[in-house]
Amino acid sequence: MGEGSRGRGAARADHPGEPLVGGNLPVHGDVAGSHTSALEWVRGQARPQHHPVGQRVTAAHAEGERRVGDGPGCGDAGQAGGRPPGDGCCGHRSGRQQEVASIDARRPAVATSPSPRRLWPADPCVSSVRSWHRIPRRSCARHWWPPMVVGTSERRLCAQWRAGERLVPTGCGNCRSARRSRWVGCAAMAKAPVLTPQAEDFPRWYQDVLNKAELADNGPVRGTMVIRPYGYAVWERMQAAVDARIKAAGAENAYFPLFIPESYLRREAEHVEGFSPELAVVTHAGGKELEEPVVVRPTSETVIGEFMGKWVQSYRDLPLLLNQWANVVRWELRPRTFLRSTEFLWQEGHTAHATETDAAAYARRILFDVYENFMREVLAIPVVVGRKTPSERFAGATNTMTCEAMMVDGKALQMGTSHELGQNFARAFDITYLDDQGSQQVAWTTSWGVSTRMMGGLIMAHGDDRGLRVPPAVAPVEVVVLAVRDDADVVDRCRALAEELRGAGRRVRLDDRTELSMGRRATEWELKGVPVRLELGPRDLAEDRAVLARRIEGDKQPVPLAGVAGAVDEALTAAQTSLLAQATTLRDQRIAAVSSLDEAVEAAGVGWATLPWDLVGEAGESTLAQSAVTVRCLRREDGSLPDSEDEAGLVAYVGRSY
RNA sequence: CGGGGUGUAGCGCAGCUUGGUUAGCGCGCCUGCUUUGGGAGCAGGAGGCCGGGAGUUCGAAUCUCCCCACCCCGACCA
Incomplete structure (x- = not known):
């Protein structure tokens, strides 16, 4: 299926290799000059204090003689702070030639190193860059840092980013074969978002939702x-x-029946023509070839x-x-x-x-x-x-x-x-x-x-960046009752609460998996889009209340236990209503009335465009198609359905589509 | 079909340029302890025909050839 089943791992570690070390470790990249601009390396500022300064940093310096490489991540505790790309870190020389030479000179060291570690190539598609980043473990192992692609939305999530913390972006900007983006940077970013943010890569977000909300998997046969x-x-x-x-x-x-004689399809000329490219035809069955092939409908x-x-x-x-x-x-x-x-x-x-x-x-x-x-x-x-x-x-x-x-x-x-x-x-x-x-x-x-x-x-x-948002009317689970702590009283009360709501006709799920942290479970239910979540912990119990979290609105309110059923009903009604309202608003904001094909194409970049059908016509349709824009449908000015596409004064809705 | 790319643990990926100890890492999974009010921590552990086949070699994840599969970009959908 499309991007295949590749979902991202639940959480991205920020440092896949070695543990992060070095309070002042600048994550900076001095890429081969020709790539610097293209890759837009961001020089590291001082590393945050929450990482203890590692001993190895010093050790690495002691080995200055053997060090090679100005590759990203070759940190320098002593010289934190921004240096322009091109400067060596750790006092290393930069320049491709020296680099190569010095790698050669060090070969024995590399060979004896228990596990020579290499930096990721700045650009996996440019093999010449590869050697550039190789850094023997001895000198820089602790500084090893995988370069990453960091999207703007991700940066925004990172408080440290604003505080001057920097991340190392990389990856291939030139082709699609670049490594999947990963996370790197400060500890605040150790937790990647649950899903790929929509703004960053919408198709990927979609895939993530499918996988993580446990909606669907790809079948073994492509497309199933x-x-x-x-x-x-x-x-x-x-x-x-x-x-x-x-x-x-x-x-x-x-x-x-599932099987249709091929001859049936042929009886309606346009129909066969329309479908024949995508027909699955059974030619053999019962151990022999069929007299007349059978198509799967x-x-x-x-x-x-x-x-x-x-x-x-x-x-x-x-x-x-x-x-x-x-x-x-x-x-x-x-x-x-x-x-x-x-x-x-x-x-x-x-x-x-x-x-x-x-x-x-x-x-x-x-x-x-x-x-x-x-x-x-x-x-x-x-x-x-x-x-x-x-x-x-x-x-x-x-x-x-x-x-x-x-x-x-x-x-x-x-x-x-x-x-x-x-x-x-x-x-x-x-x-x-x-x-x-x-x-x-x-x-x-x-x-x-x-x-x-x-x-x-x-x-x-x-859906949003936190996952699915399911309208209560189709939600398999309308309310989830979440026991915050592993406490007999709490769990019992949750169970009773769940029963009470079930009695009131709600579709309820009790989440008493206290072996998992509360946050994990809360995230999971948000991912699945359950409209209402009731959290109940010792503190709530003491005050005879529960906390009602609304997925659609994204807020939390304490509600007295006595009135929970009513509050839930209200929240569900509100969820259904506001979901429609939000979707309507968002849609209407993105429909632009335009008066030319060019404008229509432009408007299709963010949403739909409406324009007179007279301006489009069949010729206009093919023009639009070059920009992957199609006429979605035609309506009369008053919004009613036309009886023919030849009517005068029709409005065309155009946009990109799935 | 044309062009580009990828096959290494359940998932995501290093390692290959320059062949050489026991093939690594993150997530997930299992066990134990400590935890639990927004994605837990620590310790231990399980998990691999390195896509397949042939070749080169003392030795192949790595080099050569062939094959297979999948993905991405280009030609009328519910």
Whole structure:
């Protein structure tokens, strides 16, 4: 999947090698001149006092003769403070030639050194730099310090940074193969953030959340995913809410087979063309080659069409409203967990109607009453509902309508679609009926779906640097009761509290794993996005209260134990509301009304742009595409759905998308 | 398919340029003690066909060749 399963380790140690030593150890880099500017080395200031000065520093100086290297981390207790790059530390000479020579001269020492240690290359992609940083252990082992990439957001987190403390940044700025960034610097930074900050690397943040909130893993086959229990619990709640709405709209659930004869796909020209590149085809089964290859469904219009053709005879059989919950397979070239996976779970609705009007109305009903309503009320995600341009239309549809959501990075995600299929599939699969006049008519069909992609949407629409933020409506755990200390009274009271809340209908988890520190557990639940956390410790017990922490708002309040249930209810309601409010505000702030393609591209750097569709057109679409910007959907000025993309005065929503 | 990159412990990575003790480090995991109000500390421990195959060599994680896998960047998604 995309970046693969590589999550970062939970915490980054700041000094992977030797223990940090040296109160005045300057972490500074004197890189080969040509690289200095590119790598923007930051010279170390005095090291913080919280690191005792190590003996080795002195020892290293005693060996001055043998020392080589001005590489980063070759500290000098005596000469702390900033020196311009190019100066040697420890009185070492700088300059590549001397460096090499002196390494050669020292070879025996290197060889006998128990474990010659080398500094990381400043730039792993430039091999010539490598030798430059080699520093024998004897002289500088204690100063060994891996250079790191340090992002601005990370710096901000570090109080010492402001105090003049400096970090060593490095890594390859020129290619993607640079080593993963790590942490280095003062003790305050020993704790890397739980997640990669969003601002630094959003895709990485996403991966981190998936892994650390235990939502999903990558499957063994590229593009497949394992949905872990916590993630699946969220999905189940989504399913339940969507399913209820679908049923309210009159559709019934059924199930159609995973395998579809290849010939079915061929019956609708555009449909095959659209899907053939991503089909998984079974050619062998039962130990021999199949007469006719079978495809694993990428969607079920064709099989369902076949059966609708059988079942529909009369106008009395219409409308036929079907839905199925299933998995589908579309072989993805660039998979991303939940967002674009080779196999995913979804709901696909398929309906047949007597008239075009009826079909159109139903497709819209699903779009608004099921999808938009669900996303807004349950997922707390505001969506822009609109019509897709012809180029973004579903293969075989006459009209595709969409719910577009904005993620916190400003990109758009199509959260659900509803299609009018016209009579394309009805003709191909002979879905015909006799009307009340006794004449043969071709039916009109629709299809519509939402998938596990919404999981990705949920994560990216609400998540923050502390992790997931789950709306209470889909939260597998609404409240976690956390026993702060290993104390029988406390744990008992927590248990009772959990029971009480369960009795009040809340989904509660008791966290009495007192072998883990309180902070660790608090962090874990924040990561998982549990909306409300109740902390109870001896001090609270003494005062007959609990501390209620709200994940969405990020605050903590003491609440009397007697009124906990009420306070929790209130907090949950507030969470659902403010999540939607936050997402709406953030989205609206990032939609810019513009009047040219250039401006649109610019606006797409931070969010979406709206502009007259007349200015875009098909030609404009391809222009935008060069900047990876697409038309997400079209709407009328008043926000209503257009009946055609040829209507005058339509507004195009454009942006980058997943 | 073209170009670039990476395969070493569950995860993240050093080590390879210049072959040579027992292949290291961080996180995680296990045990014990001390801890527990925001990611615990210390001590001990388990865990490796160094992607695969062939070759060079007294000796290969390291050098050579071949293969495999994965990742990244470039061509119409729920």
